[in-house]
Amino acid sequence: MKTYKLIFPLFVLLLIVMTAHAGVEQTKHNFTSATYSPNAFFWGTQQVCAFCHTAHNAGSQSPLWNHETNDLQPYTMYTSPTIDMTQSATPHNGSLVCLSCHDGTIAVNSLNNVPGPEAAGSYGSPGGAALDATGKLTSSSGAFVGTDLSDDHPVGITYDATKDPDFKSKTGNPQAYPDKLLDEGLYVECTSCHNPHDNTYSNFLVESNAGSALCARCHSK
Numbered sequence: 001m002k003t004y005k006l007i008f009p010l011f012v013l014l015l016i017v018m019t020a021h022a023g024v025e026q027t028k029h030n031f032t033s034a035t036y037s038p039n040a041f042f043w044g045t046q047q048v049c050a051f052c053h054t055a056h057n058a059g060s061q062s063p064l065w066n067h068e069t070n071d072l073q074p075y076t077m078y079t080s081p082t083i084d085m086t087q088s089a090t091p092h093n094g095s096l097v098c099l100s101c102h103d104g105t106i107a108v109n110s111l112n113n114v115p116g117p118e119a120a121g122s123y124g125s126p127g128g129a130a131l132d133a134t135g136k137l138t139s140s141s142g143a144f145v146g147t148d149l150s151d152d153h154p155v156g157i158t159y160d161a162t163k164d165p166d167f168k169s170k171t172g173n174p175q176a177y178p179d180k181l182l183d184e185g186l187y188v189e190c191t192s193c194h195n196p197h198d199n200t201y202s203n204f205l206v207e208s209n210a211g212s213a214l215c216a217r218c219h220s221k
């Protein structure tokens with residue numbers, strides 16, 4: 001009884017913490033639900049967060065990343081004659097986590113730690129038109145980005161306004177723009193423009209891009 005009295009408030013606290021992040025449940029990133037993610041869901045699954053995070057036995061990516069990633073995947077990076085900043089040979093963490101599903105090479109339900117006994121494997125079985133029979137995102141899906149990133153906004157690129165007057169200067173304050181959009185305070189990655197938990201502004205954008213406001217956080221064109 002004593003343990004119960006101790007554990008119950010902790011459990012309630014945990015629930016409150018979890019509901020604080022519950023926004024993701026009402027989005028296409030809720031793969032347990034054919035209602036919220038009609039094109040891509042998995043039969044027999046209940047844990048929304050498990051597709052991306054785990055409390056234990058996470059992979060090498062942060063934060064506590066549960067989705068299988070292929071660190072050796074070669075990506076075709078963006079090139080342009082007018083690029084001034086340093087384009088890395090591969091994307092960094094803030095893009096690799098997204099590409100682990102959106103490049104279409106790894107099944108959406110391929111996890112480092114499937115809920116239940118601690119083991120890697122497939123969580124549930126695929127349903128919805130955006131997935132193939134193995135649970136990978138199909139190339140015909142609007143959400144498919146692929147491994148060729150040359151037609152996408154550059155990622156894995158260092159933000160360095162000293163190299164181009166058409167960019168806003170960094171402030172050194174991680175809470176201020178443009179710094180707060182940068183991955184590790186340095187790079188432009190998928191997470192610069194997208195928040196995977198919140199679809200308030202559609203397309204999981206970090207903020208509204210009405211009037212290209214998001215673009216203008218970095219570009220001063």
Ligand code: HEC
Nearest residue numbers: 018021022024029048049051052053063094097098191196
């Ligand atoms: C589709 C994948 C996905 C799902 C589902 C998901 N997350 Fe995340 N989460 C991410 C990614 C990617 C990041 C890293 C974001 C960044 O670096 O900007 C992250 C970051 C976090 C962080 C640390 C940074 C922050 O935003 O506070 C916490 C805590 C977190 N997620 C909790 C949760 C919980 C709890 C759930 C379930 C209710 C959940 N996430 C569902 C992808 C996901």
Ligand code: HEC
Nearest residue numbers: 028039040051097098101108130142143190194196203204
């Ligand atoms: C665990 C796999 C997984 C991860 C990780 C993941 N996504 Fe997704 N994402 C999906 C699937 C599946 C869909 C739904 C596709 C559909 O409905 O056609 C989706 C939908 C989206 C959409 C909406 C597309 C639309 O058709 O409305 C955007 C934007 C998006 N994801 C961006 C991201 C970004 C950026 C990240 C990383 C911060 C990320 N996702 C991480 C699997 C994932």
Ligand code: HEC
Nearest residue numbers: 095098099102142143144145153155189190192193203209
């Ligand atoms: C510089 C900002 C920016 C970056 C970086 C970025 N996106 Fe987007 N993304 C957008 C905007 C804005 C949209 C809204 C649709 C549009 O205008 O193309 C979008 C739309 C999407 C969509 C919806 C389908 C589509 O093509 O319209 C997906 C999926 C997506 N992004 C995934 C990603 C992934 C994965 C990465 C990292 C490899 C990434 N994005 C990097 C700004 C960005």
Ligand code: HEC
Nearest residue numbers: 080082083084085154158159164181188192214215217218
């Ligand atoms: C987080 C900062 C950031 C945001 C937000 C951002 N960009 Fe960029 N963008 C960059 C950086 C850094 C480069 C690389 C510039 C360079 O090396 O000269 C770039 C490059 C570009 C280029 C290619 C320039 C070239 O020389 O080839 C275009 C076009 C572009 N961005 C458009 C957009 C649009 C449209 C948006 C809004 C949807 C956007 N950007 C949002 C940082 C950002």
